[in-house]
Amino acid sequence: MILKQIKLERFKAAFRPAPIPLQPFNVLIGRNGSGKSTLLEALQWIDVTIRHDARVACDRYYGIQDLINLRSQAKTPFFRLDLEWLSENQKHLTYGIKVEAQDNLPVIVEEQLVEASSNVTPTNSHFLIKTTKGNGRVLNMSARETGGYELLMQVIGEERLALNVAMSMEHMQLELIEDFWANAVFLRLSPNRLANGSSATRKSFAPLLDEEGQTLPALLHELTKDQRRELAEQLEEIMPGIRGVELSKSNTDRDTKVHYNLLERMPYKGRTGRSQFPIPAWMLSEGTRRITAILALLLHDPLPSLLCIEEIENGLDPWTVRYILRQLQSAADRGVQVIVTTHSPWLLDHVPLESILQVRRIEGETIYERFCERPEIQAFDPNIPAGTRYIHGEER
Numbered sequence: 001m002i003l004k005q006i007k008l009e010r011f012k013a014a015f016r017p018a019p020i021p022l023q024p025f026n027v028l029i030g031r032n033g034s035g036k037s038t039l040l041e042a043l044q045w046i047d048v049t050i051r052h053d054a055r056v057a058c059d060r061y062y063g064i065q066d067l068i069n070l071r072s073q074a075k076t077p078f079f080r081l082d083l084e085w086l087s088e089n090q091k092h093l094t095y096g097i098k099v100e101a102q103d104n105l106p107v108i109v110e111e112q113l114v115e116a117s118s119n120v121t122p123t124n125s126h127f128l129i130k131t132t133k134g135n136g137r138v139l140n141m142s143a144r145e146t147g148g149y150e151l152l153m154q155v156i157g158e159e160r161l162a163l164n165v166a167m168s169m170e171h172m173q174l175e176l177i178e179d180f181w182a183n184a185v186f187l188r189l190s191p192n193r194l195a196n197g198s199s200a201t202r203k204s205f206a207p208l209l210d211e212e213g214q215t216l217p218a219l220l221h222e223l224t225k226d227q228r229r230e231l232a233e234q235l236e237e238i239m240p241g242i243r244g245v246e247l248s249k250s251n252t253d254r255d256t257k258v259h260y261n262l263l264e265r266m267p268y269k270g271r272t273g274r275s276q277f278p279i280p281a282w283m284l285s286e287g288t289r290r291i292t293a294i295l296a297l298l299l300h301d302p303l304p305s306l307l308c309i310e311e312i313e314n315g316l317d318p319w320t321v322r323y324i325l326r327q328l329q330s331a332a333d334r335g336v337q338v339i340v341t342t343h344s345p346w347l348l349d350h351v352p353l354e355s356i357l358q359v360r361r362i363e364g365e366t367i368y369e370r371f372c373e374r375p376e377i378q379a380f381d382p383n384i385p386a387g388t389r390y391i392h393g394e395e396r
């Protein structure tokens with residue numbers, strides 16, 4: 001399942017931009033405050049709502065009110081998100097959700113999941129989920145075995161998703177979409193958190209890796225011995241001294257924490273006569289912590305379905321950036337949909353031109369465009385690298 005398109009309405013910086021086309025590998029670039037994170041946060045809002053509920057998803061914004069675009073003139077403020085996937089068997093799935101703000105609390109007022117055999121038209125598509133608002137919320141779902149519109153009615157809370165209820169019903173056969181969300185990962189890696197240590201196992205509703213990377217030891221714990229060896233070999237390609245990845249436990253009064261170390265070869269023998277030493281996470285360079293996390297995710301089975309990474313180049317040297325970009329592109333070929341944001345024009349020179357999405361604010365309006373389709377960008381001599389075109393192209 002790959003996300004083909006996302007439509008944002010009244011969500012954070014995005015008032016009503018045109019639908020955003022996505023590919024297996026995507027790079028978002030644009031000025032500060034243009035709306036890059038807005039796109040990732042829209043997806044993450046759904047992710048957290050599936051894992052918890054809509055109130056939890058709004059918590060980080062101190063309630064839903066701030067999330068709704070300020071230009072919204074609607075009597076009851078709302079935002080709306082529409083996603084479209086294409087599955088391996090060429091089926092189109094679209095999911096739409098409308099969320100209103102009532103007393104700064106989110107109320108899910110509409111939800112649909114529509115399946116279509118090819119491009120979505122009224123004749124070739126049918127509803128898998130369609131909610132209607134009533135006293136509380138009523139969930140209507142078509143029963144897939146009959147192919148008809150046998151309606152299942154269930155009342156659910158206004159902060160919970162009908163999608164969750166439907167995914168828990170075996171006959172709805174929503175495993176593909178369930179797996180997509182279970183394995184979606186959103187990263188804004190924090191070097192400090194990456195060195196914090198975590199419990200040895202991941203909670204069942206938790207993502208493969210949490211946003212800041214605190215649960216990296218648990219992720220490493222989930223890798224097989226061979227996968228950890230492979231990780232060490234990959235790290236060795238960028239840092240020739242690395243020989244292994246190890247986990248160690250520390251017991252405090254309250255809980256057991258797992259930490260990770262990288263085994264590093266030093267060109268001399270230490271006091272004990274050894275030449276390899278475990279370097280604990282908190283003594284590793286910040287860049288090393290970040291790449292360990294990203295590479296570990298790309299070795300995990302199952303792989304992330306969607307991997308969003310904020311400011312991918314942070315803390316990485318140019319050679320490591322290129323290495324990570326190659327790894328991410330190869331993962332995209334293996335079915336991981338990748339969306340990264342960047343502020344590096346140089347990075348643009350090392351990704352396919354078609355993968356770049358430029359986010360711009362024009363008179364306060366956020367727009368998302370394919371970089372290579374902008375006339376100003378096409379006007380450059382084709383030999384001029386993308387980063388230079390980005391800098392010298394008309395920006396605002």
Ligand SMILES: Nc1ncnc2c1ncn2[C@@H]1O[C@H](COP(=O)(O)OP(=O)(O)O)[C@@H](O)[C@H]1O
Nearest residue numbers: 012013032033034035036037038066068069070
């Ligand atoms: N509720 C809102 N209504 C309108 N604009 C908003 C709202 N919330 C945030 N913004 C705008 O979005 C910007 C932040 O967008 P963001 O996607 O985080 O930018 P970046 O491209 O740097 O990641 C803010 O500077 C502000 O202009």
Ligand SMILES: [Mg+2]
Nearest residue numbers: 033036037038
């Ligand atoms: Mg941002």
